[in-house]
Amino acid sequence: MSVPSAEAPVLTAHRAGLVGCRSCGRVWPEAETTCNRCGSTLVPPDRRCLNAVWAWLAAGFVFYIPANLFPMLKTSTFGGLRGNSEATILGGVVELMHYGNYGVAAIVFLASIVVPIGKFIAISWLALVAGRPATVQAAHKRLRLYEVVEFIGRWSMIDVFIVAILSALVQLGFVASIHPGPAAVSFALSVAFTMLSAQSFDPRLIWRGLPLRSRKDHE
Amino acid sequence: MTDRPSPERSDAPLKPADPLRKPAARAVRAGLPLIWLVPIAALVVTLGVGWNAIASRGTLISVAFKDATGITPGETALKFREITVGKVESVRFTEDLQQVLVNMRVDKDLAPYIDRDAQFWIVRPQVSAQGISRLDTVLTGAFVEGFWDDKPDEPQSRFQGLDRPPLTSFGQEGTWIVLSTERSRGMTEGAPVMFRGLPVGQMQNLRLSEDDESVLADVFIAAPHDGRLTTSTVFWDTSGFSVSLGAQGLSLNVNSLASVLQGGAEFATLTSGGAPVEDGHVFTLQPDEATARTNLFSDEAQALRLTMRIGESVKGLETGANVQFMGLTVGRVTDLAARVATDAEGREHVEQEVTLAITPARLGLPGDTTSEQALDFLSGQVRSGLRARVASAGFFGTSLQVELVELADAAPAELDRAGQPYPVIPSVPGEISDFSETAQGFLTRVGNLPIEEALKSVTDMMNSVTAIASSEDTRAIPGALRGTLEDAQAAAGEIRQVTTELRESGAVGQLRRMVDEAAAAAEAVKLAAADVPAMVDQIDAAAVKIEAVDYAAIGTEAEGILRDVRALLGTEDAEQLPRNLSETLKSASGLLNDLRDGNAAGSLNNALASASTAAQDVSDAAKRLPQLSARLEALAARADAVIAAYGDRSSFNTETINLMREMRRAANAFGSLARTIERNPQAFILGR
Numbered sequence: 001m002s003v004p005s006a007e008a009p010v011l012t013a014h015r016a017g018l019v020g021c022r023s024c025g026r027v028w029p030e031a032e033t034t035c036n037r038c039g040s041t042l043v044p045p046d047r048r049c050l051n052a053v054w055a056w057l058a059a060g061f062v063f064y065i066p067a068n069l070f071p072m073l074k075t076s077t078f079g080g081l082r083g084n085s086e087a088t089i090l091g092g093v094v095e096l097m098h099y100g101n102y103g104v105a106a107i108v109f110l111a112s113i114v115v116p117i118g119k120f121i122a123i124s125w126l127a128l129v130a131g132r133p134a135t136v137q138a139a140h141k142r143l144r145l146y147e148v149v150e151f152i153g154r155w156s157m158i159d160v161f162i163v164a165i166l167s168a169l170v171q172l173g174f175v176a177s178i179h180p181g182p183a184a185v186s187f188a189l190s191v192a193f194t195m196l197s198a199q200s201f202d203p204r205l206i207w208r209g210l211p212l213r214s215r216k217d218h219e
Numbered sequence: 220m221t222d223r224p225s226p227e228r229s230d231a232p233l234k235p236a237d238p239l240r241k242p243a244a245r246a247v248r249a250g251l252p253l254i255w256l257v258p259i260a261a262l263v264v265t266l267g268v269g270w271n272a273i274a275s276r277g278t279l280i281s282v283a284f285k286d287a288t289g290i291t292p293g294e295t296a297l298k299f300r301e302i303t304v305g306k307v308e309s310v311r312f313t314e315d316l317q318q319v320l321v322n323m324r325v326d327k328d329l330a331p332y333i334d335r336d337a338q339f340w341i342v343r344p345q346v347s348a349q350g351i352s353r354l355d356t357v358l359t360g361a362f363v364e365g366f367w368d369d370k371p372d373e374p375q376s377r378f379q380g381l382d383r384p385p386l387t388s389f390g391q392e393g394t395w396i397v398l399s400t401e402r403s404r405g406m407t408e409g410a411p412v413m414f415r416g417l418p419v420g421q422m423q424n425l426r427l428s429e430d431d432e433s434v435l436a437d438v439f440i441a442a443p444h445d446g447r448l449t450t451s452t453v454f455w456d457t458s459g460f461s462v463s464l465g466a467q468g469l470s471l472n473v474n475s476l477a478s479v480l481q482g483g484a485e486f487a488t489l490t491s492g493g494a495p496v497e498d499g500h501v502f503t504l505q506p507d508e509a510t511a512r513t514n515l516f517s518d519e520a521q522a523l524r525l526t527m528r529i530g531e532s533v534k535g536l537e538t539g540a541n542v543q544f545m546g547l548t549v550g551r552v553t554d555l556a557a558r559v560a561t562d563a564e565g566r567e568h569v570e571q572e573v574t575l576a577i578t579p580a581r582l583g584l585p586g587d588t589t590s591e592q593a594l595d596f597l598s599g600q601v602r603s604g605l606r607a608r609v610a611s612a613g614f615f616g617t618s619l620q621v622e623l624v625e626l627a628d629a630a631p632a633e634l635d636r637a638g639q640p641y642p643v644i645p646s647v648p649g650e651i652s653d654f655s656e657t658a659q660g661f662l663t664r665v666g667n668l669p670i671e672e673a674l675k676s677v678t679d680m681m682n683s684v685t686a687i688a689s690s691e692d693t694r695a696i697p698g699a700l701r702g703t704l705e706d707a708q709a710a711a712g713e714i715r716q717v718t719t720e721l722r723e724s725g726a727v728g729q730l731r732r733m734v735d736e737a738a739a740a741a742e743a744v745k746l747a748a749a750d751v752p753a754m755v756d757q758i759d760a761a762a763v764k765i766e767a768v769d770y771a772a773i774g775t776e777a778e779g780i781l782r783d784v785r786a787l788l789g790t791e792d793a794e795q796l797p798r799n800l801s802e803t804l805k806s807a808s809g810l811l812n813d814l815r816d817g818n819a820a821g822s823l824n825n826a827l828a829s830a831s832t833a834a835q836d837v838s839d840a841a842k843r844l845p846q847l848s849a850r851l852e853a854l855a856a857r858a859d860a861v862i863a864a865y866g867d868r869s870s871f872n873t874e875t876i877n878l879m880r881e882m883r884r885a886a887n888a889f890g891s892l893a894r895t896i897e898r899n900p901q902a903f904i905l906g907r
Contacts, residue, residue, distance in 0.1 A: 056257065057258075182272075189261070193257075
């Protein structure tokens with residue numbers, strides 16, 4: 001009965017009375033407070049961290065709104081005589097499509113719109129379902145999703161990089177110049193907060209919802 | 220609940236540690252405010268930024284333009300003094316689709332100044348007679364420019380844009396005046412207004428007056444120069460070039476090329492004493508400088524307007540014709556119109572309505588006389604016989620003018636102050652000596668001539684002449700006349716001959732002396748006979764003595780003398796001389812009587828003095844008489860032919876009518892030529 005098998009419930013560190021280090025992954029008895037291998041503080045997984053997740057996520061979402069409403073790039077041609085154009089993220093995508101650069105438009109659209117919104121949804125869902133009952137397969141899916149979110153989160157900064165590079169390169173004085181708009185800062189903050197949100201999510205919580213016995217599933 | 224292990228499995232190795240539960244829940248409760256400060260701060264910051272953005276967005280104004288050429292929403296800038304202060308956000312149509320509404324976001328700090336007097340226009344490159352401007356907008360695209368003053372007023376959000384940029388640049392000091400003229404000749408948008416040839420202003424906003432029939436233009440005179448304007452300033456048109464032919468010769472006046480191309484006006488203050496002008500003062504644009512200098516109508520807008528109604532033709536009366544009062548030009552005709560009027564009997568007839576603009580100051584009234592006072596004055600004048608009438612003017616009398624004349628015998632009339640549109644001044648029929656009418660009158664007189672009677676009498680005369688010429692008596696005249704004249708000539712020749720002989724011989728004097736001596740001798744004989752007794756005595760004594768004397772010798776001598784005397788008296792000449800003389804005298808006196816009886820005594824006395832010359836002439840004339848009669852005959856024949864032609868009524872009439880028509884047409888053409896020449900003398904030079 002107590003021998004773990006494929007049919008048996010997954011033995012988590014928590015259930016084993018152990019606590020895992022989030023830095024190096026080594027498990028220690030629950031009584032330990034610092035990891036003797038990497039020196040980081042050992043925090044037992046609890047739902048308190050979900051507050052931080054929600055808070056960072058909210059902050060990221062708040063900054064995501066002005067990031068889309070304010071202009072990302074301020075372009076002035078001929079010293080402003082020809083006109084100052086201000087492009088928001090979505091406006092830039094539309095403009096790129098208008099000029100036929102569908103590939104670039106797709107990349108910008110993915111990196112600036114799809115990915116951040118996907119991240120918001122993914123993190124929200126993960127935080128919602130954290131600790132809820134789940135099958136082993138569901139728990140694995142959640143973990144994979146979490147890893148993808150964490151991996152892809154940094155690539156959202158591609159927009160910010162583009163703006164930074166453009167405004168550094170295109171300073172042709174009178175003829176043309178590009179300056180970052182207020183949306184660039186907002187977007188960078190938004191990405192940063194969502195990354196923090198993803199980081200403050202404790203993936204160990206995914207496993208907390210696993211059934212204690214596998215039999216239960218079958219009964 | 221799943222976390223909580225069941226009591227029977229509390230000793231199982233998988234049992235989680237109980238004490239960890241509660242601190243976690245507490246920690247959750249305790250950590251809630253701290254971490255949630257981050258999104259709250261983010262929200263606050265975002266809201267702040269958003270609010271800031273919305274608050275600093277500026278004010279939305281919309282300007283209506285006729286079209287939106289070159290305006291791109293989101294790009295086109297609104298500029299104030301060449302600085303971008305706003306941006307076009309959107310463009311849409313007005314509800315009636317007649318105009319384009321350009322919505323613009325204006326910087327917040329400037330919004331309070333955009334009030335009622337703000338003006339907006341679209342700046343585009345412009346090519347005009349004065350040059351090319353705003354070429355920069357070719358590169359940068361059009362933009363909306365606005366101007367407003369520095370006094371904040373109640374802000375407004377809906378404006379009407381100008382069709383073209385205003386001519387005056389921003390906030391330029393100066394005076395706006397209004398130029399009024401009959402025609403827009405020489406007036407174009409942006410045409411320069413010059414002072415002594417220097418452009419000091421521009422005209423714009425050409426429009427038709429709402430009050431009367433003139434064309435108005437706003438003129439802006441820039442600041443230092445507007446001080447030269449007074450109420451007595453005159454403006455005249457300098458457009459094009461003028462050619463005038465006068466006593467001083469041909470004068471060609473060409474202004475600057477810009478003036479030729481786009482017109483322009485010039486002004487001068489010719490008389491002193493004018494008051495400074497206010498904005499909106501109305502000046503009259505005179506057609507040329509000469510007119511301006513002679514016609515000092517300072518202000519036609521304040522002129523007194525009168526209507527006169529004329530029932531007759533006013534051909535030749537034109538707008539701008541002078542109105543004269545006692546030989547002075549006191550106004551001008553500003554409008555001519557016809558209207559249907561109903562007279563006292565209810566009949567409808569068309570009459571001319573002539574609008575006069577009269578300057579009260581020119582009537583001799585003080586300069587500040589109001590229209591009412593001037594009307595009062597005129598009413599009084601009308602009561603004492605002032606009437607308006609049309610009179611001839613100009614070189615050929617082809618153009619007309621209006622005269623205000625005092626007619627003592629005029630029928631009483633009143634100035635109709637209630638007349639519409641202007642007070643009606645009573646009029647009398649004009650004194651028109653229209654050239655064409657004169658020509659027509661001449662033709663009428665020619666037509667009225669008794670040509671038929673004249674021709675008839677001529678025919679009669681010719682007939683009698685023919686009759687006289689062809690009669691036998693008349694034909695005999697030359698022969699008889701010749702005979703008479705020959706006789707006269709012969710007589711005269713004889714007389715001359717006798718006279719000559721007498722003069723040559725001196726016989727007359729001797730004869731007279733001889734007769735005298737004879738008479739004396741006879742007297743002496745008679746005296747002697749009276750003394751006969753004594754004489755006898757003496758003779759006796761003498762006889763005694765004679766007896767003593769040689770009687771024989773004396774007797775011989777006496778006998779000889781007597782013989783000589785008898786011989787002299789016995790000659791035929793002596794016998795004939797007294798008879799001849801008496802005949803000559805008789806005929807001379809008869810001739811004189813005859814001549815006196817014929818009524819040409821004076822002249823013929825002279826003629827008689829040179830009787831021989833006259834006789835010679837008469838003889839010559841007599842020689843020509845046959846020719847004369849031949850000529851008379853030919854004339855009669857011709858007259859016959861004329862009469863014959865006249866007999867053919869149709870052809871003669873046609874010819875006559877054609878002739879009359881030609882003459883009338885020629886007269887008309889001459890009249891119109893005269894009028895044309897008078898109106899534009901340059902036609903002489905240009906040939907059209």
